Amino acid sequence: MIKSKPWDWSKNKNEGWLTPSIESCYLAESWKSKGFNKFLDLGCGLGRHSIYFAKKGFSVNAVDLSEFALNYLNDWAEKEKLNIKTETCDMLNLPFNDDSFDCIIDYNVIYHTDTLGFLKSLEEVKRVLKSDGELFITLISKNTWSFKNADNYRRIDENTILRNEDDTERNVPHFYVDIQDIRNYFKNFDFVVPPLEQTEYDIENTGYYSTHFNLILHKKY
Incomplete structure (x- = not known):
C-alpha cells in the first residue's frame, strides 16, 4: 500500500477550490x-464544503x-x-x-x-457512516485522458498512476475505476441515483479531458 501524500495547497492558484461543487x-x-x-468533509482541502454545510446548519x-489546508479552513471559519x-489525519x-x-x-x-489504499479508505468510510446514512463520492474514470495515456506516467499498479502535471498534486497517486469496478466495490451500498459519468474538457486544449464518476450512495444495514 502506497504512503498517503497531501496536496501542496500552498501552490494552489485555482480560485475554484473555494467555491462549493455544483452538487452541494x-x-x-x-x-x-x-x-x-x-456531516463529515473527508479530505476537505481549503474547506469550501465545510463552510457551505456549516452555513446550512449541519454539524x-x-x-x-x-496542515496548510486545515489552517486555511480554521481561519476562514473564524471569520x-x-x-x-x-x-489532521x-x-x-x-x-x-x-x-x-x-x-x-x-x-x-x-x-x-x-488499489489497496482505496479499499482500506472505503472500509473506513463505511465504518464511520451510520447505517441508512449517505455518501457522495467522486472517482476518476478509466475513460479519462490521463489513464488512456498512462504510458506517460509512472504506474503503481494496474489501476493507479502517479501524475506530475499539477504542482498541487505532484507525485500524488491517482486510482481509476470503470463501471464494473463500481459494481464490485460498492456492494454494501444502494445507489440513491444511478452512477453518473461526466467529462470536463480544457476549452483551450480540447484534446485533454477529465472524466469522473459521481456517486450518491445509501449505506445498507
Whole structure:
C-alpha cells in the first residue's frame, strides 16, 4: 500500500477550490429533508464544503492530510463565525467511532491512493457512516485522458498512476475505476441515483479531458 501524500495547497492558484461543487446545493437540501445533521468533509482541502454545510446548519467535522489546508479552513471559519471541528489525519485511519456521521462528502479524495489504499479508505468510510446514512463520492474514470495515456506516467499498479502535471498534486497517486469496478466495490451500498459519468474538457486544449464518476450512495444495514 502506497504512503498517503497531501496536496501542496500552498501552490494552489485555482480560485475554484473555494467555491462549493455544483452538487452541494442538492445534497444539502436532500440531506436536511432526511433529518441528517452530522456531516463529515473527508479530505476537505481549503474547506469550501465545510463552510457551505456549516452555513446550512449541519454539524461539521473536516479532516485532511494537509496542515496548510486545515489552517486555511480554521481561519476562514473564524471569520465566518462558524464552529467547524478540524483534524489532521490520513483517510486510511479515520479518528472517529463507528457510525458517527449521517452524511459524508468525499470529493476528489479517495482516489488519491493505490488499489489497496482505496479499499482500506472505503472500509473506513463505511465504518464511520451510520447505517441508512449517505455518501457522495467522486472517482476518476478509466475513460479519462490521463489513464488512456498512462504510458506517460509512472504506474503503481494496474489501476493507479502517479501524475506530475499539477504542482498541487505532484507525485500524488491517482486510482481509476470503470463501471464494473463500481459494481464490485460498492456492494454494501444502494445507489440513491444511478452512477453518473461526466467529462470536463480544457476549452483551450480540447484534446485533454477529465472524466469522473459521481456517486450518491445509501449505506445498507
